[in-house]
Amino acid sequence: MLERILINGLVISGTYAVLAVGFSLIFGVAKIFNMAHTVLYMAASYIIFFSLNSLGIHYVFASALAILLTIIFGILCYKFLFDRVKVHETAVMIISISVAIICQELVLMTLDGSYRGVPSFIVGSKELMGVSVLYQHMFVVLGCIITLIGLWILLTKTFLGKAIRAVAQDQEIANLMGIDVSRVCLIAMGISAGLAAIAAVLSAPLEPLYPAMWLQPLILILAAVVLGGLGSIKGSVYGALILGFTETIVITVIPGGSFLRGAVSLLAMVIVLIFRPEGLFGVVFEEETL
Amino acid sequence: MIYHLRWMWQWILGEVFSRPGRLIAMLFFLTLFILPVFTTTPSTLRFLILAAIYAIFAASWDLLAVTGQVSLGQALFFGSAGYTAALINIHFGFPIWVTVPLGGLSAVFIGLIAGMPALRLRGFYLALVTLAFPVIFTGIIFIFPEFFGGEMGLIGIDRISKNRVIVYYTVVLVMMVSGFIMWKLSDASSKIIRTGIIFHAIREDEIAARLAGINTIRYKLLAYAISAFFAGIAGGLYIHFMRIAGPSSLTVFFSFQVLLWAIFGGKGTIYGAIAGVYILFPMTEYIMIYEWGENFRHIIMSLILIFTLLFMPEGISVWILDKLGIICRRCKVVNFANRKNCRACRAPLHLENQK
Numbered sequence: 001m002l003e004r005i006l007i008n009g010l011v012i013s014g015t016y017a018v019l020a021v022g023f024s025l026i027f028g029v030a031k032i033f034n035m036a037h038t039v040l041y042m043a044a045s046y047i048i049f050f051s052l053n054s055l056g057i058h059y060v061f062a063s064a065l066a067i068l069l070t071i072i073f074g075i076l077c078y079k080f081l082f083d084r085v086k087v088h089e090t091a092v093m094i095i096s097i098s099v100a101i102i103c104q105e106l107v108l109m110t111l112d113g114s115y116r117g118v119p120s121f122i123v124g125s126k127e128l129m130g131v132s133v134l135y136q137h138m139f140v141v142l143g144c145i146i147t148l149i150g151l152w153i154l155l156t157k158t159f160l161g162k163a164i165r166a167v168a169q170d171q172e173i174a175n176l177m178g179i180d181v182s183r184v185c186l187i188a189m190g191i192s193a194g195l196a197a198i199a200a201v202l203s204a205p206l207e208p209l210y211p212a213m214w215l216q217p218l219i220l221i222l223a224a225v226v227l228g229g230l231g232s233i234k235g236s237v238y239g240a241l242i243l244g245f246t247e248t249i250v251i252t253v254i255p256g257g258s259f260l261r262g263a264v265s266l267l268a269m270v271i272v273l274i275f276r277p278e279g280l281f282g283v284v285f286e287e288e289t290l
Numbered sequence: 291m292i293y294h295l296r297w298m299w300q301w302i303l304g305e306v307f308s309r310p311g312r313l314i315a316m317l318f319f320l321t322l323f324i325l326p327v328f329t330t331t332p333s334t335l336r337f338l339i340l341a342a343i344y345a346i347f348a349a350s351w352d353l354l355a356v357t358g359q360v361s362l363g364q365a366l367f368f369g370s371a372g373y374t375a376a377l378i379n380i381h382f383g384f385p386i387w388v389t390v391p392l393g394g395l396s397a398v399f400i401g402l403i404a405g406m407p408a409l410r411l412r413g414f415y416l417a418l419v420t421l422a423f424p425v426i427f428t429g430i431i432f433i434f435p436e437f438f439g440g441e442m443g444l445i446g447i448d449r450i451s452k453n454r455v456i457v458y459y460t461v462v463l464v465m466m467v468s469g470f471i472m473w474k475l476s477d478a479s480s481k482i483i484r485t486g487i488i489f490h491a492i493r494e495d496e497i498a499a500r501l502a503g504i505n506t507i508r509y510k511l512l513a514y515a516i517s518a519f520f521a522g523i524a525g526g527l528y529i530h531f532m533r534i535a536g537p538s539s540l541t542v543f544f545s546f547q548v549l550l551w552a553i554f555g556g557k558g559t560i561y562g563a564i565a566g567v568y569i570l571f572p573m574t575e576y577i578m579i580y581e582w583g584e585n586f587r588h589i590i591m592s593l594i595l596i597f598t599l600l601f602m603p604e605g606i607s608v609w610i611l612d613k614l615g616i617i618c619r620r621c622k623v624v625n626f627a628n629r630k631n632c633r634a635c636r637a638p639l640h641l642e643n644q645k
Contacts, residue, residue: 088599090360090557097549098591106589219421259432263429264429267422274407274410277410
């Protein structure tokens, strides 16, 4: 029981963490509330599905293709849609929801609404401290950890990362310091879309594919991002861990818990926010407290 | 008598016919009243009734947006009021004019509970917390399937009336009255009711509003209560019209839908939300008539939304009113855009065009 919770919790929260970090990144840098973030995840999953089934290429090439196409799609969305109405945040929200609906309907038209699956990347399992762990689960957890560490190195050790963090802190001052703000935002959008695609590559064999698969993770990553504090990358990871484990415990322990998975983890989020309104790692400005 | 009539006519000329916004509103409501004379086909009436119900709902969302609180979970009020009204109607057999207001009151109660976190949260944090509540309520419904009907929902609810035309007039009248009340409550330029300007002040700068001596907490909760009440009225009418109260009225997608309507019409203006519903909803239903419409309607709707918002990000009603009307710089009176001089003070309106 306990080890099942540990493994499944790590797998679920790893995927959520990669998705939530991508969302948090584009929100922090470009101040865009991208409701279509999990649609990028869905698009990447379906691209893998197509290239495996129709093109018949190897899993590695399919993953590379998925990541590449998703990044291009994300950048196009940003360039032609979100960037133009950036000032009106609710308009951005509506436009991204519309993009999500269009993608969902396109999938529904090309395939029907049935559940589909992608075969595992590596099959088999290994005994690990008395518990048999699927290689696929280990692959997901390792992949998530490597991705997050890579992102952390990119943000803290490179010049580009410094520019991204500067833009996230203050766009106008970053502009005065000679940083091309719109280009940095575009790169951030590319990284964010890439993270969504990586999450899809890692977890596509574990999750069923269906046209509305973007809604459930979207709610969870929004909750995770808010729980950790908006714009804080570290906070998003912790938020995803908390929510992922809550969800797993609910599913495993409570009978019929799959109905309640969303409800209980969101309840946890509400309770945390009542006691810490700025999230776990959010920054609060003294003059804004009420 | 004739003097009074003439005075009335002069008043209508001055207050309605010379202001583009009010003229459009009057024409719109007249059309709604005359429409059943021309067509009484069940399908037309059906989507007009639904449009009126959704218009109340979208306007209630907009009232909350006036205070700067974006709610992503407005379906909570709609759905919970629907369930309350349905339960009262089924178990006690009360008629519709009791169940719908009671549903509204229960929504107020739930809204005040849901509004508690709103006192400490703002902006996106608040939006996300409101998103959580309908999901939690859906969880409660699935825990007690015998009481709430589970996934199938509650059935066996009274209909509003056997005659569709009577249903239509009831719903449209409720929509007009509640829309007018909400518009008046959120109208910043009203001289009688202060809530409008206070709501706007809270949205612009909450701390400055507190400095001005406004109890912002009380007014934010008041906005929550009013918004929840009207959303609840819409929810009650909806279950009595559809005669089923199910979890489909609590989905996240339904909460997003109301955002699409209200922001398309114009955020923070009650008339914008109503206009948004009356433009988008019949369009969706109209596309359904064609054979290909079933598959393409969401795509077409989304494309229309995207292109509208790209060119008029403030919403369609704000854009149209900006084009039609012009405010005199000297006396701040609204004029039609094609006039040369202000109708009140004769000052020239288009100064830059004369060069």
